[in-house]
Structures are given as C-alpha cells and as structure tokens.
Amino acid sequence: MVRTLRFAALVLALFPALAAADEPAALLPPNRPIEQVVDHYLDAALQAAKVQPAPRADDAELLRRLTLDLNGRIPTSAELADYLANSDSEKKGKLVDRLLASPAFVRHQALEFVAMLQPDTGERRRGQAKDGLRTYLEKALAENRPWDRVFRELMLPDDADPKTKGASDYLRGRVKDLNRLTIDVSTMFFGVNVSCAQCHDHPHVTDWKQDHFYGLKAFFARTFEAGGRVAERDTGVVKFIPNKGKEKVARVMFLTGKVVDAPGMQEAPKQPKGRRPGGAKGEKAPPPPKFSLRAKLVELALEPGQRDFFARSIVNRLWHRHFGRGLVAPLDQMHSANPASHPELLQWLARDVVEHGYDLRRLVRGLVLSNAYARGSRWASGDVPDEKLFAVAQVRPLTPMQMAVSLRLAATDPAALAGSGPEFEKRIDALEKNAARLAGLFPQPGDNFQVGVSEAMLFANNENLLKELLADAPGLLVHRLKQVTSLEERAEQAVRSVLSRAARAAEVQALTEYMRRREDRPVAAVQQVVWALLTSAEFRFNH
C-alpha cells in the first residue's frame, strides 16, 4: 500500500495534468489551432537554446514529404508541376486537405498501424497480406473512427459485428502468451514497456514495479481462446513470485496504480481435458463473463485521471511518424526518468486529442501544418543541434510500401499519371496493388534503421527488378524518355519523375554528359541514368 501511495504521488508529480484540472494556467488555451501550439512550444525551446532552425523546405521537398507521409507515395510529375506553378498563398493547407481526403490516406494509415500492431508480420507478407486486422483498420480509418473506439474494438472484439470484423486478430494472435499480450498492449497503447518488471522492479525507473507488470497482466488473466474465438472466464488470477518474499496473487492494477476491486479473484477451475465449451469451430461461443476484466481495463484506461497514458502515447506515436523522433524517445519509454523534450506541448496535445474525441485525422493535419514540420532537412554548416530541438527535419527511411509504390510510380511514364480526380485515384490504387509484392523486398525501418548490402545487390543486379522498373516498354518512364530528343530535357524529366523536383544545372550537365558518352546505346544510357536516380539516397529517404 505504501508503495502504491508513493507511486501515486510520483505520478501526480510527473503528470501535473492528472493532479489539477484547475491548474492548466501553464498551458496555452485549448482552442488554439494545433499547428500554432506546436510552433509556439518548439520556437520557445529553440530560443532558449539560442538555435536558429533550418529554413523552410522548398515547395518541391515539402510536397514530396507530405505526399509520402499522408498518401504513402512520392508525387507525380503532374502534381509537382501543379504545385510549383500554384501561387495561392493557401496552397499548402489545400494540399494537405486534398491528401487527407484521398483514399490513399486511409490505406497508408492502415499500413502504418498494422506495422505498429503486428510488427512480426513476416517480411514476405508485408504490404500484401490483407489480413483481418488490416481490413478492419482500413474500414475504421475510412470513417475516421476515434482512436479510443479502435482501442475498445481491438480489446473487446465482436466478430459478429460487420463493422469490427477482423479486430479480433489482435488478441487472437497473442492470447496464447499473456505476458506478450500484456507487454504489447502496454507498449502499443500506453507507451510503456513494462517487460523489465516481469522479472524484477525496473532497475532505473522507480515507476515500474513488478506489481505494475502483473497488475496489468491480471486484466488479461481470464482471457483465453476457444474454437478460434477470444473469450473470457468469470474467475482467474495472476500469481507471481516477487524478488523478495513469497508467491502472491497480483492485484488487478492499472499503470497509474489504480486498483480494481474485481469479483472472481480465485483461480479458474481446472478445465477437464479435451473439449471445452466452444472448443470446436462452429460451436457456440462461450458465454461472456458476468464481469469482464478486459472491459474494465478499457474503461479505466479511458477514464479522466487515468487516460493520460493512452492519450500521450498516441500523440507521441503520431508525432514520431511525422517528425522522425518522438517527443518522448523511445516510444515505449514514457516514464518519469525519461521526460518529453517539450512536456507542455505533449500535455497540450494529449488534452487536445481527448477533447476532440481522439480524432487522429485532425491531429495529423495540425502536426503537418506546423512550421516545424515544414523545415528543411539540410543543416548548412556547423554542428547539427540536438535532435530534441526539431531544428531541422529528419531524414527518414521509406517504409516498404512507400518504397515500393514510389518505385513503381517513378518508373511509370508520367503521361500515364496525368490528371486528377477519381480516375487518377483509381490508377494510384492499381499501382499500389501492383507494388505489394515489391514491398516484401524491403525491411520495415525501426529507429536504428540501416540499409543492408543485400538491398544494394538487389538493385545492382536483379534482372527481374530491373526489367520491372527500367524496361523499354510502353507505359514506362524509360520508354518515354528515349523519345525525348534533347538530352538535357531527358535529364530534367528523369530528375522530376524520380526525385520529384527540378534538376539542378550541375546534375543536368552530369546526366547529359553521361548519356552523350553512350550515344551508341541510348536506351541503356537512359536506363542507367534512371537507375542512378532510383538508387540514390535522395530517393530512398523521406526528407
């Protein structure tokens, strides 16, 4: 009990918002646009550190970054030309809204969440597996279902409801290993990795005791699989042997230290060997429990006073996705010993996302409209400032699908991708479907991502891939370029198509010279130029 009180005090000290709804004086008022608040807090930290941030990215770089982040692909040449020619002072906001309204936004977001929720999905399956969870997420995100509702549907799945079909995959894949389920839920939804506390109190973080790990696990102790369904019993407890002392029954306790007084705190009756109720496929599902601990977890995690973990975690994850680093880094270490780079901003954003019904699209929109998001990725001279200041945009590796779709798009004849509206969206959708197999060739990047030499070997020598991207065939970029008479124009078109920007004079000169030396083999020359652009670092990263 003493420990719990001490912990509660600690939480209050560290998460002041929990303590006092009457003390938000330190925070900016709630009705401000997200982007302004982001810049307010980031600029304040920059000024305090006396750091002048990198200048704003130019239009082409920003268009590429936004299109990759929101629609999972690079822009087409036509989109680039339109955007550069557009003199509307509101063009960035309009672009963001167009990208957010595209069906590609939903598909890309779904993949990002699949990567978060199912990180073990095999390399080969990535991007192509239309598994239940991805189908569910696409449906949920298409109607911009609030994040708290998604959480509830994942934790309390109902396969009979067509609106949530597929959501049960999350639990079903984990129910056989409750330790893993506990750690995954805690990591993915609460930003807290309690795995250390499985064996011992966390060595450095006073917040995490064994009681927290087993307390959280207790919410899942009665969950089991029956005939392919996830079910829950009326009774069941978690026992553990603390580092000091004898085996004990874990109290059902949330991360904040809040303890649930649950009925049925005894061991589940031993199931007779063999068949269990609902044990075979097609049989009736086991009856739901009278008191569901899992439902209690959802209720508690979203309750005022308890929901900070949930709200901060999703804010931090979306921040990380768009800025390349979390306000708290790493994402699963949101605890007192690891404070946020901008605590007030995190607090403001968490409050905002709660107040606006966990509307993720709104949050994403706010983040990408900030000046901070739009900074250039180049640091001209001197030491690069601490990443925590977000003074310069990070260079972020493309995800497997971003890479695959962008490769296919860049290799396509730009004329085939002109236009806009539903026809264009349909073409992009088809392109994505064709790119799915390609996505399986690339690893999902983590925080310490490094490119392997096998990827370079693949691009250098794999005939199938090179044929797919560089064949002299109608509909492909190479075929189009070889019909352009001027070598300079060929070079410029190639750079626009692949790197989504205008070519610089030195590049035009180098590429032109390269092709001129190969006038006896003009197609090969074009192929090599496009190859060098596709394999350049500038293409491989979002910047």
Add this chain to the structure above:
Amino acid sequence: MAGKQSHRFCGSPEHPLNRRGFLGTMAAAGAGLFADMTGLQALAAPEVANELRRGEKRCIMLWLAGGASQLETFDPKPGAVTGGPFRSIQTSVPGVHISELMPRMARRLKDTCIIRSLNTRNGDHASGARIMMRGRANEAGLAYPDLGAVLARECGRPDSQVPDYVSFYFATEGRNMAPGNPGFLGARYGSMDLTTSMIPENIRPPAGISDADHHSRAELRDLLSRGFERGRTSPGLDSHNYAYRRVHGLMGNERLFDIAREPQALRDRYGPTLFGQQCLAARRLVEAGVPFVRVGRAWWDSHGQNFDTHEEMVPELDHVMATLLDDLEARGLLQHTLVITLAEFGRTPNINSQLGRDHFASAWSCTLSGCGIKGGSVYGRTDATGNRVADGEIGAPQLYATIYRALGINHQKNYYVGARPVPLTDPGTEPIREVLA
C-alpha cells in the same frame, strides 16, 4: 608461421590478383567522367586494412536443423534402456567416449569441447531455434539479433569487401523456422542467404550492361547521393551509401563461393555431399575475412526411424566436421575460428513406437571447437539414461556467454536501443570457465 600468414586477408593465392584487377577496372571506368571521384574509399589502403584484420575472430556454425540426437553423437548411453543399438568408442581423450558413428571426431577431439549438459527448456522447432541462435528468447517489442548479426556487427567492417554474415540453408525443412535475423541491429547486419545455389543471389551483373557501364552507373549514383548527403547526416543515410559502395567488392568476391577453385584433393577430402561442399565454401569465406558463416544441414527430425536416420547422417557430420577442423588447422585458421555444432534441441532418450526419438531440450549436447576453447574436454554430464542433467546444467544464455568470450567479445557489452541498454547476454550470466582455453 605460414599458417599465420595465410590467415591474413589474402589467403587464397588468387585473391590479391583479384583485388588488383578490380582496382584496375575501377580506375579505367572512373577515369573519364568524374575526375574528382577517386573510387571507393574502401580500396584506398588495402595493406592497412589487412594489418587491422589480424587478431580478428571468425565463427562457423554447423546447424543441425530438426535436432540431432545427442545419444547417437556426443553423449551415447550404450547398454542403457534408452541407449539404442549403437556402441560407443574411445576417443583420443582418455575416458571420453562418443558414438561409434563418429570415428573421425573420436580421433581428433583435441580441439573440441563437448558440452553434455544443455537444458534449454524449449522443445518447439521455431522458438527453440530462435533461442539457440540468439542465446535467449525475443521479448515483446525487442527482437534480439542472432549470433551471425552480432558477429557481423562486432567483427565486420562497414567498408568490407566480403559479406559479414553468410548462411547456407538449402533444405526446405525448417528453413523458415529461424531465418537469419539481425533483430534490433537492423538489415545492415542481416544475412546473405544461400538457399538454392552455391553462388549468392544478385552477385552477377545482369545481362545487357557492360562491366564498365555497371561501374560508371554506380559512380553516377554515388555522385548524386553525395550531393544529397551534403548537410544531411543520419546512420541510415550512411548505411545506404556504404551498402552501394560495397556492391562491386562483393561482386568481385563471387569466387569465394566457388569451391571449384580448391584443389581436387581437398574437395575430395570434404566429400561429394552438399554439406561437405558448403563447409568447404565456409572455410573459403572465413579465410577471406567473413566473420560468420552458418551451414544448415537439415532432416535430423527423426520422430520415426531415428537409428536409420542417424546411421545415415551422423557419419557425414563426423567426416565433414573433422575435415573442416583439419583444414582450418592446416591453414592456421583454427586458432581464430570457432566452430559451433548446434541444433535447436536434442532428442528424447525414450524411444517411441516408431523407433524414433522426439524433441528434447532438457538434457542434450553441443560442441565448441577451435578458437578460445579448451580442446579435448567434456563439460557437464547427464544421468545414466540421459533423461536429466546430472552435473553442470547450463542454458542457452551461458552457452552464448561462453561463445562470446571464446571469440574475445565481452559478453556483458551493451547495445543501446534508444536509451535502453541491452547487454549481449542477460545480466548475471557468466561464461563457463571450464570450457574456455
């Protein structure tokens, strides 16, 4: 001393020629277009690189996928109810007996330590294999690198002309159970997998492009990337350029995989089997500086007809393993190369109704040979029937701590995943001193 010489980078007589030839090609290709680009930095000073290489360690893992029986290999129990039909034979080490199916290893046990007391507690192929390749189970949210990836990281070099981690695994059985996996270290340290051909995928240039164009194209790529890199730094970005700058070095080293370049007499010694050929290729690779090579030999999962299976397969293992150790020793490589013979688990002492043995992780064996190992020794003991470890029980963590120490790597070294320190082996794990030289 000759042996020591041959350990240096250019062990194979043709290797220096290859390197020089490659430099020549680079110079010719690069001469025209971009005069300021001086080729690959990696090639700037090969002599210095060779000096640095001395003292570096290598590792070959003979991976007996499916689970070889300890009773028919290194921990026989002749006469016991669980013993099966094979006898045991005296080895070159007084008092130590192994299965009669391993006469050659019995004669050359001097470099090998037999560990007979593994209790790894996991009898499932896939998760057992993951544990035995890492020394521990993955955690949620933290995928550990396997041994190959750790050695790629510890012993490989960013600009290396040879791969860091090569894995031969042709059999379909069990290949997907535990593929090479760099875990949190990332793809940079991933394995070069050979699954269908003795020559790696994508190592030969595609049709329709000349050698010179292949190189010029790479230089053009490099030029474009350098422009982008100015003012931008990240480990990911660096790794991308390193990866591309290694391509031609690796392509130039295709011959490392070509065992036809070995004298016929030596190839005959390894024998005509795939396993034998791959072990010979593994020796060529470690000789050239590859830090880690795994040779997977599958089909050990003898739930039925265990004794027929082992009567057929153990002699091959015996022959190839002994030949490999002889060959490494003859070239002075054995003192720098650790040979690990390991599986995901052993097999039950109990003989089932199909005359098979099932999965068994409670009391089984592996061997460590060569670099850093006290040869001619046995560590640990099982009881009379082989059902339990009677003495010196260890799990995967201690085995791995021992492996790291044998290779001169601090087993408590930390990697950082974000701010979190992740030690190579779990805190408190100690290597087995008795196994180490």
